Amino acid sequence: MDRGVSLVEEVPLSSRKRQQHSLRVPQGAIVVRSAIGRFVDYIPIECPLCSSVPETINHLFIHCHFTQHLLFASSLSFRVGDPNLTLHDMFKHWISTPNGEENFCYGDNEVLTSVQNPPLIQRWVPPVDPYVKINVDGAVGRSDFSGAIVARDAYDMFRGCGTFYDNKTCDPIEAEARALLLGLECAQKLHLSHCIIEGDAQLIIKCITDSDSTIPWKIRALVLNIRTTVSRSFLDVKFLFVSRNFNTVVHTLAKYALQTHVTD
Numbered sequence: 001m002d003r004g005v006s007l008v009e010e011v012p013l014s015s016r017k018r019q020q021h022s023l024r025v026p027q028g029a030i031v032v033r034s035a036i037g038r039f040v041d042y043i044p045i046e047c048p049l050c051s052s053v054p055e056t057i058n059h060l061f062i063h064c065h066f067t068q069h070l071l072f073a074s075s076l077s078f079r080v081g082d083p084n085l086t087l088h089d090m091f092k093h094w095i096s097t098p099n100g101e102e103n104f105c106y107g108d109n110e111v112l113t114s115v116q117n118p119p120l121i122q123r124w125v126p127p128v129d130p131y132v133k134i135n136v137d138g139a140v141g142r143s144d145f146s147g148a149i150v151a152r153d154a155y156d157m158f159r160g161c162g163t164f165y166d167n168k169t170c171d172p173i174e175a176e177a178r179a180l181l182l183g184l185e186c187a188q189k190l191h192l193s194h195c196i197i198e199g200d201a202q203l204i205i206k207c208i209t210d211s212d213s214t215i216p217w218k219i220r221a222l223v224l225n226i227r228t229t230v231s232r233s234f235l236d237v238k239f240l241f242v243s244r245n246f247n248t249v250v251h252t253l254a255k256y257a258l259q260t261h262v263t264d
Helices: 003-009 015-024 033-037 057-063 065-073 087-096 100-106 172-189 202-209 217-233 248-260
Strands: 132-140 145-152 158-166 194-199 236-241
Touching: 057 065, 057 087, 132 172, 132 248, 145 172, 145 248, 158 172, 158 248, 172 194, 172 202, 172 217, 172 236, 202 217, 202 236
Parallel strands: 132 194, 194 236
Antiparallel strands: 132 145, 145 158
């Protein structure tokens, strides 16, 4: 295994050793190829993950495209917007938050998840290019239901939206599944090859992404339809669960469709 990769994967599990490792990172005490290359000739110094630029501390842990995808796909949904961001600045910001220094030095959780309420991610987070993120949501009335989708790209640019309305009784889980399918149909109309479908229906997303999960019979046909569409029409589709607090725009649109009976 390449040493540059193993340094990331072999972080010890004990909280004490995690603390020691985490303190070494912002201090530049992790061995990277650019540092080795200063002392050893004929050593490749390019990043082993992207092979595009020399491997430095800041590149490996922040700016490598591979790392940015990991940060964005993690529970942090962290998106690096500043190309000049350094690990020193990032840790300084995290430690400056309330209880940040205590959590960083003594907490039992991972450093990145121990900081309380990091302000950089308290909003809808754009995807990483070339992905387009499509947020979806369903709404249910007494005898009708609706759904909505909103698509935005890596530059916060609006790419499209859509709604559906049906005047029959429906369980919330069915409305959410229909909204997920509408999101995929929107991606097809936009001719997307890479997209992220993001919604607040965790059970349905698990049913779609986990082939071993038990699918409720009411949404079985919809889930299988979604899986088939993904396999046939896209290079890569990610389904992500998000709290409703981060899904407010499409939630408002779904409620509007329910009130006005709009399908568009």
